[in-house]
Amino acid sequence: MGRADARKARKRAARPSGIRRFFTWKKLLGTFFGLVLLCMGAFIVLYLVIDVPEGNPDAQVQSNVYKYSDGATMARTGKVNRELVDLAEVPEGVQHTFVAAENKTFYTDKGIDLKGTARGMLNTVMGKGKQGGSTITQQYVKNYYLTQEQTVSRKLKELVISLKVDQKQSKDDILAGYINTSYYGRGAWGIQAAAQAYYGEDASKLSVPQGAYLAALLQAPNQYDWALASDTGKRLAKARWNYVLDNMVGMHWLSASDRQGMTFDKPIPPKAASGLQGQEGYLYTAARDEVMKELNLTEAQFDAGGYTVTLNINRNKQKQLEKSVKQQLNDKLDRKDKKADARVQAGAVSVDPKTGKVLALYGGEGLSEHYVNNATRTDYQPASTFKPLILAAALEDKATTQSGQNITADTIYDGTSRRPVVDNGEKVGFAPPNEDKKSYGPVTLQTAMNKSINSVFAQLGVDVGMDQVMATAKKLGMDSGDLKPFPAQTLGTMGASPMEMAGVYATLDNHGKKVTPQIVKSVSKQGDRIPLDDAVGEQVISRGAADSVTSVLTGVVDDGTAKTSVRDNAVREGQQVAGKTGTSDDNKSAWFTGYTPDLVTSVGLFGEGALKSSEAGAHVSMEGAGGLPRVDGGSFPAQIWAQYTFNSSSANGKFDLDTDMGKAVQPTTTAPATPTEEPSTDPTPSKSESTEPTPTQSSPSETPTSETPTTEPTQTLPVPTDSPTASWPDDPVEPENGGGNGNGRD
Known part of the structure; x- marks a missing residue:
């Protein structure tokens, strides 16, 4: 064999045979670098193509x-x-616990873990399911920008987006996003x-x-x-x-x-x-x-x-209010077997008069049993709890009677039931009955408030001017009901809620500075506090007018419709109290709204058809509920109010009043002391059918006089200066707009 043949033989021996001809180390190395370059190119393309998406709505x-x-x-x-x-x-230490648990290099890495991601992708391809190894940034991206699906494409997106997020967001933002979305x-x-x-x-x-x-x-x-x-x-x-x-x-x-x-x-x-x-x-x-x-x-x-x-709700006061409603009302009713009892709905709101904070609220039997919130509903009449607003309007406006006398707590009016209301000598078509048809004859406004005499306040409203009365009501906080200025509104025929009435009386308690009850103490969104309006506003009526009304309202407690439930209550510890009862036409609502120097609470009971009855949701009478012939403001409402207030208000609280009139300043002589039954409507009544003075008083003359009563009325009383005549009208007019049903209202 020649040299040439030997060389050819050696080359043939060195040349790979079979499969080795296709997988040489050079080819393998070249292929590897080619794949690396291809992957790098693909990743660059992905990096350029894939943007950081909007946050996943579910994660927000x-x-x-x-x-x-x-x-x-x-x-x-x-x-x-x-x-x-x-x-x-x-806390910073708590922040570090998450970094120590999940990603110790979090503060120094670029947002990705290539080895962990590769391992996760391989396991996904091999069907081994979810695997760990991602950085905090990657987990945040998965939670916030992507989904929890396990696919290679999702993993690639996670990698690219994590790099971009790490460049655009701070580590603190990423960590916050992670712990908030996990x-x-x-x-x-x-x-x-x-x-x-x-x-x-x-x-x-x-x-x-x-x-x-x-x-x-x-x-x-x-x-x-x-x-x-x-x-x-x-x-x-x-x-x-x-x-x-x-x-x-x-x-x-x-x-x-x-x-x-x-x-x-x-x-x-x-x-x-x-x-x-x-x-x-x-x-x-x-x-x-x-x-x-x-x-x-x-x-x-x-x-x-x-x-x-x-919320401003004080949990202790809230529990006390719930307990008071339970013990003073619900435990005394059999809603299951007695139709009258099943009709009674209770609502109450308690407010701090200095701050406007709603400290407690009772809305009903429970939201699942009674969807309407009785504390804020405005579809029932406040009845005689509106009367203090008429007096406030009179005092604020320095109103006078039709004979020109300045109106004060000692001004004398005719308390005869169904006495027609007169404006400038003309009958206005309104003659409301008093409760139980009682007639009182000449009485001071203090006594009229104590006894809740409808005929007196109907005339007072007209004397002041119903436009002025309604304007004052709005200033004090009534704005949900129909405040049209017609005389029947003096009976509180508009709608109102316990929340609304608590605000009105809180404004009186706060010496005339507007109080808007607020149940919300603060609101924040994602840690940022949102400013709220102040619950206490400007002076809407003068301090003198507000304090005078408060003074007069102490008489309702000390010598009026609430004395049994409130004045003589066993748990009272010396708190000075002002308040007013109210019972609407046909006994469909009953109220007591009252206050101490540091707490205002309005309690309302509402007659509502039971859900599973034919009268479901309708306004119905509460007569017979709890075994009472009539549920009035001095019964359950005042009892609930008293138990709650005297266990929640500071003992020995005294009003700081700037006034020279009313019960808190000086007791008022009532004339006559004993009411009479409503007289006949005979057009020519006999003298005995007229309201007669007490034995210690002389009969008023038939001609009105302009004499102004003194602070302490003498035993000889002038005829009410606002009364057009001492005789009865020919045809007494029934009250309009629900003004009465024959029994009158409180």
């Missing part, structure tokens, strides 16, 4: 949270139990909901050991829930907790000595979701309505969530 859904004034959670509403919080609200078990999304669910605390009050447990939960929320976990689950949860704290020591975020002293803080047992049981449903609806009105929000905007609403 929050609940609205309602809290009592002391910070205790009352209720959460919404589809998702989440309340976003700023990272600044989370699921912790017990239906809790986000650290705030988790802190409440596991420790009954806000996130701002979490300790490092508590934070370490919540961080450990993220690996397996259901398996590590201490209340539900098996022995193995508890062992694994404890091991994970230790892992988190040990990593914190290694990262120099926790000293070894502090770590040594830390013990595992077992979470509280799971609670039923904060709901709307009992009165909470009414508190929620009232607060919700107030926030939407105050912030001008639609239902859709508010229900989108994220609001934390703290």
Whole structure:
């Protein structure tokens, strides 16, 4: 064999044969670098093509949270139990527990873990399901921008978006997004909901050991829930907790000595979701309505969530009000077997007159049993609780009787039942009966308020001017009912709510400075507090007028329609009280609205057809309820008011009044002391049918005189200066617009 043949033989021997001809090391190396370049190119294309998307709407859904004034959670509403919080609200040590648990290089990495992502993609391709290894940034991107689906394309998107997010957002923003969008078990999304669910605390009050447990939960929320976990689950949860704290020591975020002293803080047992049981449903609806009105929000905007609403409700006073309604009303009714009892609905609101805070509210039997909130409904008449507003209008406007006398608490009017109301010598077509058809003859306005004499206040309203009366009512806070200025409105025939009446009387208690009851203490969204209007406004009537009305209203308690239930109440401890009863036509509503120097409460009972009856929802009479012939303001309403107030208001409270008139200043002589029955409507009544003076008084002359009564009326009383005649009208006119039913109203 020649040299040439030998060389050819050696080349043939060195040349790979078979499959080796296609996979040489050069080709493999070239292919590898080609693939790397191809992947890099593909990644560059993906980086250029894939933008950071809008946040996942589901990751932004929050609940609205309602809290009592002391910070205790009352209720959460919404589809998702989440309340976003700023990272600044989370203690720094607690922040570090999440980094130590999930991503120790979080503060220095670029937002991705290539090895972990590659491992996750390989496991996905191989069908091994969900795998860990992602950074906090990647988990945040998955929670907030993407979905939980396990696909290669989703993993690639996660990688690209994580890089971009890390470049655009600060580490604090990313960490805040992560802890707010993660699921912790017990239906809790986000650290705030988790802190409440596991420790009954806000996130701002979490300790490092508590934070370490919540961080450990993220690996397996259901398996590590201490209340539900098996022995193995508890062992694994404890091991994970230790892992988190040990990593914190290694990262120099926790000293070894502090770590040594830390013990595992077992979470509280799971609670039923904060709901709307009992009165909470009414508190929620009232607060919700107030926030939407105050912030001008639609239902859709508010229900989108994220609001934390703290109420002014004082839990102790709330419990006391509920207890008072139960003991003074509900325990005395048999709603199941007695039709009259089933008709009675109760509503009440209690307000601090200095601040306008609604401290307690009673809305009914419960939102699931009675959807309408009785504390805020405005479809029932306030009846005689409106009378103090007529007096306030008279005093504020310095009104005079039709004979020119200045109107004060000692001004004398004719209290004869069905006495026709006169304006400038002309009958106005209104002659209201008094309660139980009683006639009183000449009485002072103080006595007329004490006895709630309709005929007197009907004439007073016309003397003042019904336009002025309605204007004053609006100033004081009445704005929901029909305030047209016709005389029958003096009987309180417009609509009003306990909330509204509590505000009106709080304004009187606050010396004429406008008080608008506020059930909401504060509102925040994602930690940002939203300013609210002040509950206390400007001076709407003079202090003298307001204080004079308060002084007069003490007489209703001391010597009037509320004396039995309020003045002589066994639990009263010296509190000075002003208030007014009210009972509407046909006994469809009954009220007591009253106040001490530091607490105003309005209690209303409403006759409503039972849900499962033919009269469901209709306004009906409460006659016979609780075994009473008639439910008036001095019965159940005053009894509820007294038990609640005397157990909630400061003892020995005294009014600071700037006035020289009324019961609180000086007792008033009533004339006559004993009422008579309503006289006949005979057009020519005999002298005996007329209202006669008491034996110690002389009969008034038939001619009105302009004599002004002194502060202490003498025993010889002038004829009421506002009375057109001492005789009866030829044809007494029935009250218009529900002005009476023959029995009159209080």
